Amino acid sequence: MNACRKAGLAHFAVTIIGKDRPGIVADTAEVLFKLGCNVEDSSCTMLGGEFAMILIISHEKPFSKKQLEAEFAAKTAGGGLSAFVRSLKDDEVCYQEPTGELCLVSVYGSDKPGIVYRITRELADRGVNITDLNTKLIGSPAEPVYVLMLEAALPQDLSVEQASQLLENLKKELSVEISVRLITPVSL
């Protein structure tokens, strides 16, 4: 199973963000490698002109957050990168496997305030757990279009059809297209 269950490891969440350029990942990985840290889980992407990294890292105990912060401060000084480190408790480390169906919700339409808020509030109130979410503003400056794609684990008592029904009213209210489809992995 996941390496997260190894005992004797200290875990940290690290967030790094800065103006995009080649080498941000390599610089970060170099700091971690030299300190003897493992990258347990990570997701990194471009957001606008920024490159954003979110990592769960581990190091054999004893190891302090201060050591990490000091190394990153040295590396990021003057480089336009900001780094943030948070210590994780044991129960924050492991991925909680969703029990219900996994679905992909796509929402798009003319840009207006409240798309993300209304959609995610509706889902949250019904116990739907978002596992991944991307938004993008596309289209032309004259006619901006908002696109939101999210993956979510449904609670056991909610079907994809019901989840779709749940968002039905928001289609009209926000005048956006909304579709929900099943993407639960097939095990082969």
Add this chain to the structure above:
Amino acid sequence: MAVQRILLYPNPILKRMSRTVERIDAEILQLVEDLVDTMEAGPGSVGVAAPQVGVCLRVCVVDVSNNRHGKDNNHGRLLMINPEIVERSGLAVMREGCMSVPDYTGDVERATEITVRFSEPDGTQREFLASGFEAVAIQHEMDHLDGLLFLDRISSLKTGLFRRKSYK
């Protein structure tokens, strides 16, 4: 019953090219039986390929008839020796997981229709058109015979959807 242990990556056997079966003998029949037993023992398993139980021979079994994606469109239990895909068409993405690569899934693009040809354990040659989930399962199991895992075929990062292109 001879349920075999499913090998997990990084076992190097999973990355090896399997050999063609030259003659269907008692050993091959036993292998087919073991693969079926192993498939039935795996919760929700719809197929097992010989390399997954440590045998590098071109043999796999597939049965999607009990799966929600395959129950209305399948050819029952398939015992495939030296399977070949002679034609493929269409493309669709499905999120796949594999017993040999636990705790990870990825979106894989595969043909939606395949014409598959293989020998049955009694030596009969079969050829038919498979589609939908059955086609996906056959392609996934056959990949194991070429030392390929779904990790070799992941079609996009989840964020790939948003990569900017310039349209002229």
